[in-house]
Amino acid sequence: MIIDVVGSGSLGLLYGGKLQDAGNEVRFWTRTAEQANKLSVEGFKVTEREKTIQISSDQIQVKPITELTRVWEHSPGDWLLLMVKQTAIKDVIHEIASLKTRVLNIACFQNGIGHLNVVQSNMPHSNIYSVITTEGAKRQQDGVIRAGIGETWLGKSSDIRSSSLMPMDQNESIRLQGLLQQAGFGCTVSNEIDKLIYRKLLINAVINPLTAIWRIPNGELITREERIMFMRQLYDEAWAVYEASGILIDGDVWDQILSVCRSTASNTSSMLSDVLHGQQTEVQSITGQIVSMACRCGLSAPTHEVLLHLIEGMQPEGVS
Amino acid sequence: MIIDVVGSGSLGLLYGGKLQDAGNEVRFWTRTAEQANKLSVEGFKVTEREKTIQISSDQIQVKPITELTRVWEHSPGDWLLLMVKQTAIKDVIHEIASLKTRVLNIACFQNGIGHLNVVQSNMPHSNIYSVITTEGAKRQQDGVIRAGIGETWLGKSSDIRSSSLMPMDQNESIRLQGLLQQAGFGCTVSNEIDKLIYRKLLINAVINPLTAIWRIPNGELITREERIMFMRQLYDEAWAVYEASGILIDGDVWDQILSVCRSTASNTSSMLSDVLHGQQTEVQSITGQIVSMACRCGLSAPTHEVLLHLIEGMQPEGVS
Known part of the structure; x- marks a missing residue:
């Protein structure tokens, strides 16, 4: 099985x-030639509690994304x-545009929801x-630490307006599930992936922009009453939009948000990290999606x- | 003439x-004993373009505010x-509470508007x-630099609901104007001080919270279109509140806001400075006043x- 991993984060x-350690042929594709070069010279480690996997320089296949289509011609x-x-999706899709007539199996690991249609509309025959x-x-520096063992769900979002002539192939997702399980991931194929997507979107929409503006780790959000009230306001606004849009989520998401703040208390959210490093954030695909959904169903958020405008207004020239 | 200056900022x-250099007896009152001690040992300098004034340790009268009422008993x-x-007003008023039956002439130099009624209601017989x-x-470290020569306006705000039995004494303000002019300040007594107060409130309400959240100097506000749009949104909201409240301001305040951003381009706003130093900000007396005014006239802002809630949610435990 040949698996192409795009992104070396x-x-x-x-x-x-x-x-790769489980026996698959894995090819890594990086955004820059420098990243590819560094990985190919140094290899990398995956550090887990029980063991450490070393992918050495003679084992790793890594190239910049610009070379993917050329390689695919003889070896898809x-x-x-x-x-x-999420913010790099457009660039990546642009690089593999010449594959648009082919049927790829693409698994999207991004936060938010805005990117799915971008991928689908550019790769109309692919299974997304x-x-x-x-x-x-x-x-x-030398690889990655598996900091917490989690769960992986995969499925087909009903939000994707597929123009594919191919019927949805359930077997494909079962096959990826098998590969991931074999590699040591708890993985479930879900027919209700939308619920999971929208649950995560809501959690991210409440936590991420606030941590980025207040510049605090996740756990600090729930240490003060006025912050919790603000989170609740974001939650209630988004929940009204979900209800008006007919999006149903199981369980008490508000409780889940508080619980995420506790279980990731010392973590810096990706949005805060981007702000601190002067990088583009995912705010458009998280907060921006709540705003768009509100607009589509005649509500406002x-x-x-x-928050969307405030995060968008941030830039590296800040004082601190 | 004995002038009591409260605050050594x-x-x-x-x-x-x-x-003091112009011949008045000036007494400085600091918030802490440490500040008083440092000033009384070291004196301070006022550095201007043309000359430098040195108030030496044997010339300076400085005590902590806790001693003001005792001194006043024999020497008002x-x-x-x-x-x-503005955030320290309540503490200061508390310290001089025993003077509440007397008639003081108090000049308030704070931003915003919330503090005026606090002072007046605690010092009901005073002229504020x-x-x-x-x-x-x-x-x-050793004093203060006069960084830009400006203008000083003084007057009596109609917002103060005075319970004083004394008629407003126009002569008092003329007297202070004279003292300030003699000391080298351009000073005007204004019957329309409210217009100036509300103009400054509006300018501060547009500039300060945004610089504090984006952590940028004033000039950076007008370097990007999306920031200017956000400022305009704040301006329009506040302007609608002003109109509904019957507050009239001369001139094009929007132009003045852009002009302040240009003329103070490299300055860090006091609100940003407070945020960076983990101190309480004046957001309640600036943004909070716009919100309260909106509420009183049945509008919302x-x-x-x-922004009010975001600034209030900030605290020193931030990541950066």
Whole structure:
């Protein structure tokens, strides 16, 4: 089985390293030639509690994404795991545009929801799967640490307006599930992936922008009453939008949000991390999606809208 | 003439130093005993373009605010210049509470508007004057630099619901104007101080919270279109509240806001400075006042309200 892992961040190395260690042919594709060069010279490690996997320089296959289509001409992959940040999706899709007439199996690991239609509309014949994961991985100088063992769900979002002539192939997702389980991931194929996607979207929409603006780790959100009230306001606004949009989620998501703050108390959210490093954030695919959904169903989500503009207004030239 | 200057920040030292240099008896009152001790040992300098004033340790009268009422028993002052931050007003008033039956002349130099009624209701027989200044002063280790020569306006705000039996004494403000002019300040007594107060409130409400959240100097606000759009949204919301409240301001305040951003481009707003130092900000007396005014006239100011809660939610435990 040939698996193409696009992106060499923490998730890319965690999944790719373990899939390779389980006997698959894994090819890593990086955004820059420098990243590819560094990985190909140094290899990388996946550090887990029980063992450490070493993918050495003579074992690793890694190239910049610009070379993917050329390689594919003589050796197409079976699965393409799209593990770049949501903000890099357009660039990646642009690089593999010449594959648009082919049928790829693409698994999207991004937060938010905006990217799915971008991928589908550019790769109209491909099978696009959504992946939701609670795996915790930390990128290190020499590889990645599996910081928390989580669960991986995959399925097909009903939000994707597929123009594919191919019927949805349930077997494909079962096959990826098998590969991931074999590689040591708890993995479930879900017919209700949308519920998971929208649950994660809501959790992210409440936690991420606030941690980015207040510049605090997740756990600090729930240490003060006025912060919890603000989170609740975001939650209530988004929940009204969900209800009006007919999105149903199981369980008490508000409780889940508080619980995520506790269980990831010392973590820096990806949005805060991006802000601190002067990088583009995923706010458009998280908060921006709540705002768009509100708009589509004739509601407004004013607090989310203000946060969207505030995060968008941030830039590296900040004082501190 | 005995002038009591409460607060030893940049404005306190600038006005106090120059008033003393012009021949007045100036007494400085600090919030802590440490501040008083340091000033009494070291004295301070007021550095201006043309000359430097040195108030040496044998010339300076400085005590902590806790001693003010005791000193006043045998030697009352003629004017009390209240130059602490708006957030410290309640503490200061508490310290001089035993003077509440007396008639003081108090000049309030704070931003915003919330503090005026706090002072008036606690000192019901006093004459409370509002001061608006565009003087630029920078606190240094050994004193203060007069960074920009501005204008000082003083007058009586109609917002103060005075319970004083005394008629408003126009002569008092003329007297302070004379003292300030003599000390080298451009000073005007204004019957329309409210217009100046509300103009400054609006300018601060647009500039300060955004610089604090984005952590940028004032000039960076107008370098990007999306930031200007956000400022405009704050401006329009506040302007609607002003109109509904019957507050009239001369001139094009939007133009003035852009002009302040340009003329103070490299400055860090006081709100950003407070956020960076983990101190309480003046957001309640600026943004909070716009929100309260909106509420009183049956409008809402949702963007200001979100900013109010975001600034209030900030605290020193931030990541960066």
